[in-house]
Amino acid sequence: MPAKSSHTSTPTAATRKAAADSLIREAGARLTGPRSAVLTRLLAADHAMTHQEITDALAADQAVDRVTVYRVLEWLVEQGLAHRIAGEDRVWRFSVSRGKVTGGGHDHRHAHFACTQCGQTFCLGDMPADVKVKLPAGFRTEAVELTLRGVCGHCR
Amino acid sequence: MPAKSSHTSTPTAATRKAAADSLIREAGARLTGPRSAVLTRLLAADHAMTHQEITDALAADQAVDRVTVYRVLEWLVEQGLAHRIAGEDRVWRFSVSRGKVTGGGHDHRHAHFACTQCGQTFCLGDMPADVKVKLPAGFRTEAVELTLRGVCGHCR
């Protein structure tokens, strides 16, 4: 059994940065401070982060301009390394894409959970594959989005 | 003028206005021009309308201030007469609540369809009642939101 799998139990900051840099390189793009910092931070997150959260989180030791964070996030989404989630508060939230993401097609087959208390959004494993809803004639579904709202474990 | 069938299939503008006014009265609130106009327009819509669409639609003969439209919509949602939908474009869309809506609890058990071409959002009948997704320990679901994305009948 190849030892390639670093135990997912305790990824260190260094491990995450290495993973982030590797992903950026694989995308065939320049490895820059902001990209590395943003992706590393996203890899460490246990919930989908807003642009604001990310900017604030980086402000401490590796401040990145607001606009640059926006552009990095946009780029990450284009590369399929992250996906963006629209929330009730009209603010985008970003989360790394776990699992394979092929080319341009957004696979993105997992559900989201939005906490009505703290406002945080979490990515859930996967959604029931068989979502059947009656559509009016002529409508063609391309993607399904499932969001649960409630109270997260942290808020109870 | 050809006699119109009294079937509920073809509600006239007057019918809708009467229905709107009635709903407003039932809510125990003042019947005002803007409220009547906005709700009447919403009743006639076949899709969820944005604040902008509504304002534009009313501009023709019964112009209402932008801010007032916002406030009327907010009020309609509070009264359970309408519900708001968050879209990918970070713009709210409003639609009248079909069926019973009890008190404060948002029942709102239907799915939505968002067209990726024209951007319009439609309310679908209802969603499969049994949506089961594995949640992390301690999470409690209060509401489920299902949105389909694709191309609507009009855009094909």
Add this chain to the structure above:
DNA sequence: CGCCTTCCTGCAACTCATTTGCATGAGCGG
């Protein structure tokens, strides 16, 4: 190792949906 080209970053100013403050004006109960 240093140059060059290309792409990235930071700054400033801008767009646009939505919100808030405030004074005037309109429902409607009496």
Add this chain to the structure above:
DNA sequence: CCGCTCATGCAAATGAGTTGCAGGAAGGCG
């Protein structure tokens, strides 16, 4: 018809996200 409230309109503010532009760094190349 009167007055009390609550709704409306206008102006200005908020805040997320965008765009234009000039300087600066990442990598390829010699």
